[in-house]
Amino acid sequence: MGVLIGVEGITVVDARKQIHSGPKGNDPRSLANCACASAPGGRKAVGVDPELKDANQKRLRRIEGQIRGLQKMVEQDRYCADIITQVASVQEALRGVARNLMKNHLHHCAAKALESGKKEETEAMYNELLELIYAHLR
Numbered sequence: 773m774g775v776l777i778g779v780e781g782i783t784v785v786d787a788r789k790q791i792h793s794g795p796k797g798n799d800p801r802s803l804a805n806c807a808c809a810s811a812p813g814g815r816k817a818v819g820v821d822p823e824l825k826d827a828n829q830k831r832l833r834r835i836e837g838q839i840r841g842l843q844k845m846v847e848q849d850r851y852c853a854d855i856i857t858q859v860a861s862v863q864e865a866l867r868g869v870a871r872n873l874m875k876n877h878l879h880h881c882a883a884k885a886l887e888s889g890k891k892e893e894t895e896a897m898y899n900e901l902l903e904l905i906y907a908h909l910r
Contacts, residue, residue, distance in 0.1 A: 819880030824872045831872075835865045870908060877904075 839862060845855050878901075885897035 817876070817880065819876075819884075821876050821879065824876050828869050828872050831865060831869050835862055835869075838862045838865065874904065 838858065842855065842858055842862065845858065882897050882901060885893045888894065
């Protein structure tokens with residue numbers, strides 16, 4: 773069980789269910805009016821903290837190197853426990869990137885939607901944030 777905090781109050785929800793249905797069955801993410809602009813090829817973040825972007829790019833390059841190292845370990849039939857340890861390290865590094873992205877999303881995209889004062893936008897952003905937390909940031 774989980775808690776859905778919205779403009780209408782607090783509701784207990786089953787955390788195993790994905791939070792997709794907004795008003796009239798629409799996907800709430802399409803209602804969220806955030807700082808992200810629609811562009812060819814998908815939504816683009818308009819408000820990106822340059823320091824977070826730089827940190828994420830550096831982390832991803834390091835992770836890329838770790839993945840190449842993992843490939844070599846598997847290729848060389850290295851000890852399974854050592855490989856598993858390195859996999860866990862990569863997963864934690866990816867979680868760090870996700871945390872930085874969530875921080876940026878909260879500071880820019882979510883803040884704009886939550887401060888809009890529009891009930892649909894606010895509810896859609898709450899739903900999007902909860903879905904991100906339940907699905908990706910465990």
